[in-house]
Amino acid sequence: MKIEKPLILVTNDDGITAPGIRALISVMNQIGDVVVVAPDSPQSGMGHAVTINNTLFCDHVVVNQNEPQKEYSCSGTPVDCVKMASRQILDRKPDLCVSGINHGSNSAINVIYSGTMSAAVEAGIEGIPAIGFSLLDYSMKANFEPAKKYVKTIVENVLANGLPKGVVLNVNIPKLAEKDIKGVKVCRQANAHWVEEFDKRTNPNGREYYWLSGKFINEDQGKDTDEWALQNGYISVVPTQFDLTAHQFIEQINNWPLND
């Protein structure tokens, strides 16, 4: 009897050659048949953007000929990559989509700006169980080794248990040695925001321009949040949904005199 391995779609937002996706591919090759469809250039902060006013290129590539996965490099956003994979490249619906491992945090409100998480959410919208993984280290030299064991455990749990309809997982991993990671905590998204600073400069033609930067402000000290877990040595797992309805306020707003 042939036991079919799960079909796993891998993508990210740092681009197909980023160390984070290479680490994720190496773990997924231990679990299933892997197809990579990832951006040909960095797409950090692209959120749930899709390319509708421009063309898309998507090419079969071989990044390392000793590895078994099939790989495609795509000119679009992370969400484009998932759509391209599921509608154009794959013969069947994948059993799982994993995105990352992102170089940098996607905890708290970062989930909404994150190309990594938007790719996972897009897979979720298409009914594919999906997980976004992020390591709290922005460096391109980040060490992904301590994360690998936990990535494998979480993926195996999702394959074994499935995910509730309409839910994907947002997994963030602290920048710690493996021995210092205390375990995995299922959390809620902390209530936090960015306070932007615009760095104003003048270009050689005398025109003013800006670089966007900012500070992350966490105003939520709850011990059930992803921020608390990460600050205390745990890997955070937030079940994340794409029904954005604030159901609890429908009745209240329905009492407004909107039809008077």
Add this chain to the structure above:
Amino acid sequence: MKIEKPLILVTNDDGITAPGIRALISVMNQIGDVVVVAPDSPQSGMGHAVTINNTLFCDHVVVNQNEPQKEYSCSGTPVDCVKMASRQILDRKPDLCVSGINHGSNSAINVIYSGTMSAAVEAGIEGIPAIGFSLLDYSMKANFEPAKKYVKTIVENVLANGLPKGVVLNVNIPKLAEKDIKGVKVCRQANAHWVEEFDKRTNPNGREYYWLSGKFINEDQGKDTDEWALQNGYISVVPTQFDLTAHQFIEQINNWPLND
């Protein structure tokens, strides 16, 4: 006694010269002091993208010198425009941010791809009451006149009542004559998705490329949904949140053997 008018930030994703934002500005000028910070080019489908790997330009412009509002044209995404407005342009926190009126629907899952709604959500994250408006007509020649009365009513209600913390409004308006609009319904986001079709072509150099298009599939027949309201002649108002946590599944996933 000087009565201070509300300070209203106006943005959109179709670009600062789109007829939809011009209609929205004309209504807002009846209500408050208006500052426009909007993209210098179409940004549809940009979702919650922010510009972190490129520079931003933002210039004071005069689109119509007979109108009282101040206007700024920005090279970034709709979310960039909101950040630029609140951190760089405005002297004080606006009393309201309105985005649109979008040329085309942002009902159901479209909320997540929409630059219009992402601008409103960004304002919400910054604690500014915010509303995204969309008309179900993609044409640049769309007629925004029937929408104006309802836009004004909804804005006046939000200014009078405020919005719950963490909630913005997603307002969609059917393409109907004013007499045929039945009223306003507060709804939940319908459970729907897109099935993409990639239109494959070959460029003059022989390289294959794609255009993303697709069909919108609504699998949700609930009469409490935005899709139902719009199909039945109502304006839909969905209270929309940016805490993406699927709180109801935290306990279930916590029972997985993630720490064994």
